[in-house]
Each structure stands twice: as structure tokens, then as C-alpha cells.
Amino acid sequence: MPAVPFLSHRTVFVTEPGGGERVVITLSGELDMVSGAMVTEVVEMCLRSRPTGVRVDISDLTLMDCGGLGQLHRAARAARLAGAGFTLTGSPQPMVGRVLQLTGTPLGALPAPREDTPSRPAAAPGRWARLLRLSVLTASATTILLAVAETA
Template sequence: MPDEFVTSLDRSGETATVALRGEVDVLTVDQVRAALSDALATRPREIVVDLSDLVFIDSTGLGALIFGFQRARDSGVRFRLSGATAPVKQILMLSGLLEVVELTP
């Protein structure tokens, strides 16, 4: 059984990093939306969503990432994903999300 789902927000300079750990699904998606909203509220130039400890994301989680991307874009804030594991990266690719959101190693 995976560890409990955890989000964390770290602000360093002009970048707000939201780290996701565990699984993002219908039970945890509200935490992701809240973390992304909190990150945007810090008025960064960039939001980075760290996926290196994320083991699973479903369609509701993808929707939360799109929500964050759209809110950031509307505020003139760069939004990118980083560190996706191979299984999570495959889900992101299949969803088409990587056609609009940058993924960095």
C-alpha cells in the first residue's frame, strides 16, 4: 500500500514548488487544487510541480494539473512539471497534457 498522499509547497526566490507524493485520485484531488492555489497566491514568476515521488495519477488528478496550468497562465505565471517517473510520464503523454504543459527532468 502506498504511503499517505502528501503535498508540500516551497517558495524559493521567484519559484513556487508544489511537491506531490503518493497517489492523486478522486480522494486527494482537492488537496492538489488547494496546493496549486496556495502556490499561485504567493505570486511567483513560476510554479513547478514536482512529480518525482508521485506513483499514480488518474483523470481527476490530470484535471487538477490543467486547473493549475490555466490559472497560472491567466496570471502570467510559468507552469511546468518536473521529475515524473516513467509510469506517471506515460499517463501524462497519453492524456495529451504534455502537448501544453512543459515537463522537465
């Protein structure tokens, strides 16, 4: 069985001056799709207390991949659906900062993806009959171009 990356968290509830509560979750270790599921669960449990916002500090993360970032987006969606804000804070370590930079994910309010946004635009009718797709395959340092005509 593959080892699960080490990820730990510390969760603190902070009372705001207006009387509401905010959750601060500090993550440390490695955040990927497997370990990130725990983050989503923790956020969902915290949302049961109806906080005004969730702040996730990623300063102590040593590694984060796109799967972990996807889990943070799921947590942001859960917070949005519960009526709470979701914010990424901290000073990310270089590897984590690089993932944020490459994906265009800003620190601050993490926008949750909309449920109704299609993953790609719908094709015009009949377009697939004329489409010629080029796929590049690389095998043993040799590049092979394949042309595949698709039909409707």
C-alpha cells in the first residue's frame, strides 16, 4: 500500500469584534489529492458551526500539487455554499508558491469554481465531421505526429 503524504493541521476558532466566528486552519506537511481530502473534511466540519469565514494558512506546507490545490478549491466551494468566505493566507514556501503561480491562484480570497460552468464550450453542429486533430506522441525520444479525422 502506498504511503500517505504527511499532512497535519491546527484549527482555531477566532471570535471577531462583531460577534461572529472565523476559523483559522494552519496546514503543514504535504498537500496532494489524498491528504487534501482531510482538509476538505475539516473545513466541512468547521462549517457546521456557521463561521463567517475560513482562513487557511499555507506557510508551513512543504509541497502541494494540483490535486491538493483542487481539494482547496472544493473546500472553498463548500464554504461558499455555507455562506462563509474562504481565504488562503501565509507566505508559501518556494515549491508551493510555484504551483500557485503556474495555476494563476492568488493568495487571498480563493474563488470557488462555479458548478454551472462547462469545462469547455460546446462545439457547433457538424464541426466534428470536419475536425482534424493532431496528437503528438513521444516514445523513446522519437516524436510521431498522428492525424485523426473525427466524424460526428
